[in-house]
Amino acid sequence: MEFKPKTYTVGDVEVTRISESVLDGFTLASLLPDWNKKSLTNEKNGVSSLISGEPAFLSTHTWLVKTRKHTILLDTGAGNDKEHPFTSYFHHQHHPILKTYIMLGLNRKMLTTF
Structure with a gap:
């Protein structure tokens, strides 16, 4: 899965x-092993499907900020290799x-x- 710049x-x-x-x-259970399933109250946002074992998507990204005077690149610093x-x-991502x-x-x- 890939997200286009937004x-x-x-x-x-x-x-x-x-x-x-x-x-x-990842699944929600693997990310939050002590998650109390009974405390889930909002199923409209898809959280209930994450508990059922469907993948949870995590992303790392860079932010590009443009002001009138500046163009700033905010990078995660994780970097390749x-x-x-x-x-x-x-580890050694590329x-x-x-x-x-x-x-x-x-x-x-x-x-x-x-």
């Missing part, structure tokens, strides 16, 4: 979520995030902060 406008600021990775190998021995999902930046027309010269 832009939100808050006042005169544009904030774009750029998906880096999407993990679907990094050591994450205690988090197998991120995602085409740089290609995504290029596809979006981003380049380092246009960033004021990252």
